[in-house]
Amino acid sequence: xxxxxxxxxxxxxxxxxxxxxxxxxDTLAADGFDQLSxxxxxxxxGVHETSIYRRWKTRDRLVFDALLEHSEQNLPVPDTGSxxxxxxxxxxxxxxxxxxxxxxxLGRVMAxxxxxxxxxxxxxxFWRTRLEAGRVMFDRAVDRGELAAAPDAWLVLETLTAPVxxxxxxxxxxxxxDYAERIxxxxxxxxxxxxxxxxxx
Numbered sequence: 410x411x412x413x414x415x416x417x418x419x420x421x422x423x424x425x426x427x428x429x430x431x432x433x434x435d436t437l438a439a440d441g442f443d444q445l446s447x448x449x450x451x452x453x454x455g456v457h458e459t460s461i462y463r464r465w466k467t468r469d470r471l472v473f474d475a476l477l478e479h480s481e482q483n484l485p486v487p488d489t490g491s492x493x494x495x496x497x498x499x500x501x502x503x504x505x506x507x508x509x510x511x512x513x514x515l516g517r518v519m520a521x522x523x524x525x526x527x528x529x530x531x532x533x534x535f536w537r538t539r540l541e542a543g544r545v546m547f548d549r550a551v552d553r554g555e556l557a558a559a560p561d562a563w564l565v566l567e568t569l570t571a572p573v574x575x576x577x578x579x580x581x582x583x584x585x586x587d588y589a590e591r592i593x594x595x596x597x598x599x600x601x602x603x604x605x606x607x608x609x610x
Contacts, residue, residue: 428454429461433475438511445472473531476515477538480506486542492550493593499543500569500589507577508584516578540566568596 432454436445447468451458465471483506487498506512544562551559572592576582585591 425454425456425460426464429456429464429471430475430478433471434479434511437472437475437514441514442472447471467527469528469531473535477535479511479515480539481542484539486545488549490553492546492553492555493597495546495549496569496593496596497589499546500573500592503570503573504584504589507573513577516574565596569593 429450432450433445436449436453440449445468447458447461450471451461454461461471465474484499484502487495487502489495489498507516540563543566544559547556547559547562547565550556569592572588573584576584576588
């Protein structure tokens with residue numbers, strides 16, 4: 410099993426990490442995942458390849474750490490005071506990411522990578538981290554009395570974000586201005602049922 414990703418703060422180590430992650434994202438956006446190599450990232454970041462291997466071990470670990478850093482910065486968990494508004498803002502941020510050139514490349518990495526054990530572990534760690542970050546939206550909604558109990562956060566987030574990825578990767582349709590709102594309202598309210606005939610007294 411690989412070592413967990415180590416994050417250090419401050420000093421040269423932090424500067425090197427920032428430069429390498431930025432270079433990994435730039436290389437991915439420019440060349441695609443298949444052409445991305447540790448050597449290319451090292452050259453773009455201005456560091457030795459050994460510095461990258463020492464910290465990340467493999468290309469997959471590097472790419473997913475860069476992806477996690479990017480999502481933490483560009484897909485923050487909103488705190489608007491309302492669950493509906495939180496989820497709408499969350500999906501709007503997601504749409505902005507996936508609609509960018511870098512987001513397109515990252516989406517293809519997530520969807521199209523080979524399922525070797527290292528890749529699968531890195532991907533699982535990424536989604537586990539994102540799930541834990543998003544869970545707080547539902548916990549806050551319970552505290553505010555908007556929900557009676559915390560739902561299955563993983564299932565709700567899957568349901569919210571799947572249409573975004575489906576439209577971007579499969580149908581290639583543009584996002585409507587109110588797409589985020591329509592997804593959230595469907596998840597929160599379901600399909601409106603037609604009232605049936607009144608029962609006889």
